[in-house]
Amino acid sequence: MKYLKLFAAVIAPVLAATSWDNVHIGGGGGFVSGIVFHPSEKGLAYARTDIGGIYKLNSDDSWTPITDGIANSSNWHNWGIDALALDPQDPDIIYAAVGMYTNSWDPSNGSIMKSTDQGATWTFTSLSFKVGGNMPGRGNGERLAVDPQNSNIVYFGARSGNGLWKSTNAGQSFQKVTSFTAVGTYAPDPSDTYGYNSDLQGLTFITFDSTSGKTGGATSRIFVGTADNVTASVYVSENAGSTWSAVEDQPDTFFPHKCRLQPEEKALYLTYSDGTGPYDGTQGAVYRYDITTGVWDDITPVSGSSLYFGFGGLGVDLQEPGTLVVASLNSWWPDAQLFRSTDSGASWDPIWVWGSSGAMDRSHTMDVTLAPWIKTEFLDNDTKWLGWMIESLEIDPLDSNHWLYGTGLTIYGGHDLTNWGTSSKVTTKSLADGIEEYAVQEVKSVPGGTELLAAIADECGFTFLAQSDLGTAPSKAWDTPLWTTSISVDYAGNKVSNVVRVGNAAGNYMVALSSNGGSSWYINYATDTAKYGGQVAYSADADTILWSTSTSGVVRSANSASFSAVSSLPSNAVIASDKRNNKYFYAGSSATFYVSSNTASSFSSGGSLSGASSIRDIEAHPTIAGELYVSTDVGIFHSTDFGSSFTKLSGALTDTHRISLGKGSSASWNLYAFGDGSNGERLYGSADGGSSWTDIQGSSQTFGAIDGCRVGGSGNNADYVYVGTNGRGVFYGKVTLSGGSGTTSSTTKAAETSSTTQSSSTSSKSSTSSTSTTSSAVPTTTGTASHYQQCGGFSSRV
Template identity: 30%
Template sequence: MRCPLLLLLLLLFWSAPARLVRAYQWGSVAIGGGGYITGIYLHPKAAGLAYLRTDIGGFYRWNGSSHWIALTDGFTADQSNYYGGEALALDPADPNLVYIACGKDLSVPGALFKSTDQGAHWSPLGLNVPMGGNADRRWAGERLAVDPFDSRLLLFGSRRNGLLRSSDGGMSWSAVSIPAVHLSDGIGVLSLAFDSRTRGLVYLNAYGDGIYLSQDSGLHWSRIPGSPDGALRLAVSGDGSLYVSHSQGVARYAAGQWSDLSPEANTSFDALDVSPLDPRQILVATDQSSDTHIYYSKNGGTSWTLLSRSLASTLPWFDPAAFTRSTAAVAFDPFVAGKAWLSDWYAVYQTADFTAQPTIWRNAVGGIEQTVTFGLSAPASGPLLVSAIADLDGFVHDRGLDAAPSQTFGGRSGPWYQDTYSLDSDPAAPLQLVRVGGNRWQNPYQGGVAVSGDGGRTWRSSGSFPAGTIPLRVAMATGNPSRFVVVTSNGLPLFTSNGGQTWQPVSGLPLGPTGPWYWGQPLAADRVEANTFYYYSGGTVYRSDDGGERFASLTSTLPAQDGALLKTAPGRQGEVWLSLDGEGLYHSIDAAHSFQPIASVQQAHLFALGKPAPGSTVPALYLYGSVVGLGSGIFQSLDAGQSWTSIGNFALPIGDAPNTMEASWQRFGLVFVGTNGRGIYYGMPAAGN
């Protein structure tokens, strides 16, 4: 009798977790690049081994032929700051050894990590100082360096803690005193470069103060007289010459003398590299410009050729005018003569012959997803996904989830916005869309509203929008695509009943939140009742029954929470869901007269409603947060939050500041999570589940 009882206990043990975990597969929605790539690194002894650093999307390694592999996706939401790429350093003697310095924001300590397997796994090194992968001069300098003669010796140039040195492979660090140095706050030691020919010789760029030299591997330093004080990048050639790009041009230091090599007078240059195959070959590019000039020299900078460039884009949506905008880095291939790499605000590129006129460049962004998401829509018909994106306007994902979309919203017709902040559709007519956006670079600021009747393939401007007003969120009335309400930054919400031809302030609501960098969703339309809208602010839920003209307070006993998310579901009249992050998830079935907390939810950072499971009429509910007994992660509920199953991937925690979540109304189980720098993830039930 004991064996059958043991077998029964084992079956119960193994079957219980199965009810709590549902097998899901996760991937990235293909867009291609979309963010600032601030550094390119090619190993001098391993052909095809290349790395990238980005300002807010982490680090990548080239697979050697066709695409990039994300290396830092293991960081959790609590470690979102580590997706900022402050620095990367290769060990010239060991192709498997790589170091990264991680930190987006100077207000939060960053961290240094080491990998012995080309970034497949990382170990923290215990150096936690402020780092700014998304801070000033992030496109310049190389702050981290490994001594080519001693792999145990590392130097790190910090923004606020001066120069730090390790002689034991990063296990311990000490501050190095540099006499009379002046370090600018927030930039500090911007660049470091070892000479690979002379043991102990290393250069340092104290931004705003000049170039320093050490002959004992960074223990003692002296300022080089006559050095440029606005230096951005350093490169030491195979013949021992030091090249410097700076705020007034390009300079060379050799045999104790400085020479001005500037291709253009009084012009700031940043991107810089010297060929490992020929120390006379140099590439430089002008600094932070929409009209970047790229120069090539074959004689050590004695003369320059301005490269005429052409883009053979591999992305159908990519605007050739964006190519080389704010170029950050250039790099020669150390094994293939004529081949070079270049990175800018949106992508990384390759050319097979940098001496050709014109030089033909091709996007090489496979695997890189670095967009910032403001909003998502997954309507009941038409495209599976429509995305509102920072800097790139937004996309209809008309080629599926695994192929780059064919165009941006404004790519072929209708208005183009630098940012689309929000979009909405009418569930009764899902191809009817409205979106709001604007251009941060405009002064005075000009927001806009656009509408589409074909699922976002084409757009037209929806009349004029009040000047100087940032539109943050929009909701379209059910059954009436000409009526919508818009939440504005620090202003009263607005409504229109004629498709945006005229606008009136809403009555009964407080001023809106501060934008444009705002991730909350305080506004939603009832998905059955044509004239009903809901709004949350400061612990109170408001409702309008006259199409958004007037709102009245209904529930005022909820916790106050910035960035709350308020949502409704098609076919569910009077049903409202509200997430308040650490204050949990709330549910109303009486048109917001009262709300009940979902007791099992400890944190509701994001949530979404999607197509019901087969045979059910209850919308599938998805949660990015914490559930009692299940911990933190991504979860699904098929019974309105009464029970939950985990659908997350612990190896892929989606940690780069997740800020949006939506679920498909076409395919049961399909859910999307947008981030602040790693694009959009999608999850779906694994095959056979």
């Protein structure tokens, strides 16, 4: 990553031609790995996610994204948040450790970023090593902490054997703490050649003891946890970090996940698990450490056969000493379990028990009205109501009733926690309104049909029939069948109510059909359970499905017959159907373009794409047979004769990725493309067939890596476009394009140049102090795991 010098003022954003809003799916959508409340400002809290950045809590329980401006294609990993810290003495200051992976999937080192205005703007300090916001153990923590008595001092616990780091200038630079030699030597799978599970987990938390007084102007006593279950995992300094030692008599069987100070008790509470999370956890413990006496007490809520999970989330009530809540880490059946104690862990009250009838007797209610599809797809079909991957459970330090906890699906919580243990039930409510941490696999808008079809990782997918539906969370996901992930979706151009989608998991039928625009679905049994993944294309008259699978090459099914191999296409070919002529399908692999005029029974070479070596996407015109655009590593090519010949849109965009056509203001269609243009790698639009291009993204909104983004022009509403991201859900906006509905200064002129021939076979040391500053868009407020192992999505770099 390249960093600029620190500016005295915030960089002025380039004005975009579009104002972006999230399509409202609701529910969160991915793993909320950490929630942090400010200790002195009531209700001020932030949530960090593994691939979707940071959100700020609003007074109405909704959330506002505060990192939308920090993840361009060159620094896409900034949406991976591995740790979060607030300055106890200044509620405006936030720190975060950012970076997605510590292995080769992420080519760049991480950073510590800082905001002094609650996330409106950010500065970055580069580190000399990588940060793993989407790596194993990402729910531990927090690994980042500000000294409560000296705001200049910030500690960060690194992964990969990099140890403990310290800043003495409020995050402008970090130096390694050489006196701290423990590095956290555990790796989930040392033999993993990808480096994802073989990397050392490193340090797991940093906790200051605010009751310990000062040494040299800094808090004297500091505790640090490490991923180590062999010798010691909790270390302490009594002299503000000058020297360190293992805490005596500590437990050494499990890995510490959370450590919370209860200052009035002068005690630490710690949760442990036999894995570092967030997916694992079959054994664990909860301990209380009396700082004054040095005594460890095992206060684990259950034992024996009742203990089949680890412990993660830990909330300490700072208003009521001795009151705390702990969460099971992955009790896969029948549900997660939460325990509350009001006597420092001497006794516990679970949130549910087995009743005399053999059914679960719950001391809580579930309210998912903000994301009703959670009820229809999860609560109505499973006992697992409370969630999974509960690594962060927090109680507002200034409000004993206000609590929140993060799961692999959403944020739950409420405002009546003290009902626990009384005759009244605790309300457990989905409170992720505004958090859209979805990894989007495809977006399609159907001309004359459904406004938006969104294929989603971890939640299968969602249908928005009309533009007016975009602000309302759907009542259900794509079900019957409900898969973990829908990887691709397409529609029939002449019969727009007919839709096909494919899923991304082995062992089940991974093709589903709809005859009502995606409102309901049914399984297509023409496939088998071994085929999955890839891309799907539907013929114009809805009688032929072409499927470029991940496992079985390219296959075809006509008139509901069994899928059979298409031998004339290479595996993993990019495919598309003509949207008006039922006979034509298109495909691309490397630099070769293929055409079929016999409903995908066979393909032959089409026109040449001069200079291209990689075909990325194919977009057929929604209303004109034989007209199509092809995205490549050297730009976009255009054909009006069913791919027999092409002209290149030269001088405009290069190295393009996903492209789409959408309804324009006049009778023409806009062309949208992710590519490298006048303002760098971003999203561009053209209202004149690619003769000129407008930067419709701007700098206040980023979409992450453009090679992982999806784009879909609206087929029904003029100048609207949808963007699917890897971690921030689906965005939509109305564009203003030169040559179309308006003008903008950010345009690049291009001439179409004839370039191709018709094919005869087709007729028709320490971290540096170098920092950069960026603005984050703040709106006005009022990989694939199973459903129960959601990680928040895929990286396009994997």
